[in-house]
Amino acid sequence: MKNNVSSEHDESVEQKTQWDADTVELVAWLLRGKSLVDFAGPAVKTPENLMGLLKRNGYEIKNAADKEELDIMINEAIAFCERLFKNLASRNCLTKDLPPKVHEDLLMMSMKEIFQVAAGTYSEEMHPSVVKQACVIVKVILIISYLNRAPNYIYQEHAFRELNKWKRENFSSTKHGGWALTRLTDSTPEIYLKQVSTDKKSKESLIRKLMTKDDVTASKITDFVRTRIVVKTPLDLIRLLYVFVKENRVPWNLTITEEPKQELIDFKTLKDLMENANTAEKFCNELLGNPTIVNGLKYEKKKNKPKDKTNEHSSEKFKCISWAIEFSIIIETKDADGNWIKTRMNYPIEFQFADEETARKNWRKDSDIWDEVNHEEYRNKQKDKIGARLSITTKEIKAIIGEDAIEKDIKQFMESAERLDMPKNRIAELIRQTRNRIVEISKSR
Numbered sequence: 001m002k003n004n005v006s007s008e009h010d011e012s013v014e015q016k017t018q019w020d021a022d023t024v025e026l027v028a029w030l031l032r033g034k035s036l037v038d039f040a041g042p043a044v045k046t047p048e049n050l051m052g053l054l055k056r057n058g059y060e061i062k063n064a065a066d067k068e069e070l071d072i073m074i075n076e077a078i079a080f081c082e083r084l085f086k087n088l089a090s091r092n093c094l095t096k097d098l099p100p101k102v103h104e105d106l107l108m109m110s111m112k113e114i115f116q117v118a119a120g121t122y123s124e125e126m127h128p129s130v131v132k133q134a135c136v137i138v139k140v141i142l143i144i145s146y147l148n149r150a151p152n153y154i155y156q157e158h159a160f161r162e163l164n165k166w167k168r169e170n171f172s173s174t175k176h177g178g179w180a181l182t183r184l185t186d187s188t189p190e191i192y193l194k195q196v197s198t199d200k201k202s203k204e205s206l207i208r209k210l211m212t213k214d215d216v217t218a219s220k221i222t223d224f225v226r227t228r229i230v231v232k233t234p235l236d237l238i239r240l241l242y243v244f245v246k247e248n249r250v251p252w253n254l255t256i257t258e259e260p261k262q263e264l265i266d267f268k269t270l271k272d273l274m275e276n277a278n279t280a281e282k283f284c285n286e287l288l289g290n291p292t293i294v295n296g297l298k299y300e301k302k303k304n305k306p307k308d309k310t311n312e313h314s315s316e317k318f319k320c321i322s323w324a325i326e327f328s329i330i331i332e333t334k335d336a337d338g339n340w341i342k343t344r345m346n347y348p349i350e351f352q353f354a355d356e357e358t359a360r361k362n363w364r365k366d367s368d369i370w371d372e373v374n375h376e377e378y379r380n381k382q383k384d385k386i387g388a389r390l391s392i393t394t395k396e397i398k399a400i401i402g403e404d405a406i407e408k409d410i411k412q413f414m415e416s417a418e419r420l421d422m423p424k425n426r427i428a429e430l431i432r433q434t435r436n437r438i439v440e441i442s443k444s445r
Contacts, residue, residue, distance in 0.1 A: 020045075044138075045119040047112050057145065073148070074111050077140040078102055080207060081133070103130045106137065114138060143210050152224045152347065153206065155331050159225045159347040160200045162329040167227065170249055171196045181240075185247065189239045192232035194356050200225045222256060222324035223350040230359045237321065237355050254326035256348055320362060321353040 022045070044050050051061065059066045082102055089100035105126070106114060116122040117134035126134075147153050171193070172182050179193035201209070201224055209221065231237050244250045326346035335341050354362060 044115050045121050047116070050112055050115050058149070069148070070111055073141055073144050074114070074137075076144055077137050078107065080140050080144075080204070081137055097129055098132055098136075099129055102133055102137070103127075105130060106134060111141070114141075140207070140211070143207055147203070147206055147210065150219070151345075152219070152221065153203075155329065155345065155347060156200055156224050158331050159327065159329050159349060160198070162327055162347075163198050163225055163227060163349055166250075166327070167196060167198055181243070183247075188243055188247070191236045191239045191243070193229070193236070193240075194232055194359070195230040196227070198225075198227045222322075222348045224348070226350040226352060228352045228354075230354055230356060232356050234355045237353055240353070241321075241323075250325055250351075251327060252325065254328075254346060256324040256326060319354070319358055321351075323351040323353070324348050325351065 044053055054061060054070070059070060061067060061070075085094060085098065085100045085102070088094040094100060106117070109117070113122065114134050114137055117126050117131055118138045120131065152159075170182060171179050174180050179196045181188070181191055181193065201221075206221070206224070229240065231240060245252050325348070327349050328344050329347045330342055331345055332340050332342055
């Protein structure tokens with residue numbers, strides 16, 4: 001019987017293997033935790049590659065429903081790119097080699113053809129600007145495909161209903177336009193509430209977020225659904241958090257640790273105060289009755305601190321307490337016989353807390369609602385970052401610096417290094433570093 005698996009190194013097989021440099025680079029890229037949005041090389045080069053990737057992602061091209069979903073994804077990606085290019089062009093933030101409108105040839109192509117154009121394997125030679133647009137569209141398609149099958153997106157509406165139910169059970173609006181905590185007990189401290197609102201991210205916003213941050217996946221996003229609570233003072237904020245846990249108003253045991261990071265109250269200082277107090281009762285009485293203690297707990301951002309990529313804010317001045325908690329929500333699924341059944345799953349919901357003074361710095365106020373941080377400015381910053389990231393491809397690197405110049409310099413370096421008997425692994429490492437510097441130069445330009 002022929003054994004296809006050999007425990008010994010077979011040099012003849014090794015010599016016949018045709019290693020694809022882009023695939024090797026892609027493996028290294030993914031295992032370093034990098035985003036596909038930033039990957040410069042073509043990840044899919046042939047129709048067979050694409051069909052295999054789609055099948056592994058659960059798409060059967062012969063299935064009518066899957067085919068329709070793929071067609072919708074193409075149209076959605078192109079429409080997103082059209083809006084993105086137009087916005088960037090209107091503010092002179094679009095690179096010169098990327099036209100503000102998607103080329104008509106791409107509008108008529110199938111997904112397979114767009115992937116081929118992006119990989120440079122299409123049957124006809126396309127203009128470099130069209131190839132670049134195809135690369136951008138492919139990256140957007142990958143993001144949309146990923147998002148479409150993310151459980152937190154699929155069950156977003158279910159979670160939003162559950163959050164609104166929770167809001168009705170715990171808060172009520174007052175005659176004067178404010179809010180009040182309900183279901184009070186004799187031990188519930190007095191809390192002055194200014195706003196309680198709920199929200200869910202639109203698909204467009206989620207796509208932008210996934211394309212803006214370099215190490216974020218749908219599973220790491222905690223604000224698919226969120227609630228924003230604004231209180232009068234920092235003292236009210238501490239009181240509210242205390243009541244949430246003490247009276248079990250939230251499933252605090254399902255807290256998602258360190259996601260996202262909060263930058264409003266220094267809870268380490270709070271903990272130190274508690275440990276140094278004579279009794280817990282004395283500490284709580286002092287804390288809940290003395291605003292000056294709370295004022296001393298304001299979190300101050302340390303300068304020259306490495307950037308925490310887990311929770312990039314749109315503004316360095318943005319501060320709030322963000323608390324991500326998984327809520328038990330009811331969803332509907334089909335059993336093996338095709339019958340609809342109700343079951344439960346844990347779903348992340350993000351709570352954003354701020355006192356009134358901080359809220360005014362964070363968010364724009366429309367009527368009685370504090371909205372996003374300067375919505376238009378925030379979106380433009382996101383789009384600028386997306387545009388900058390999508391513009392970096394191997395073709396652009398060569399176009400900016402000059403392909404011939406790059407290869408000539410590297411060849412000259414290799415010849416000099418070999419004459420000096422420099423080890424080959426050292427030569428390869430220096431060339432790798434040089435190419436990385438070229439990427440950094442192109443990004444800065």
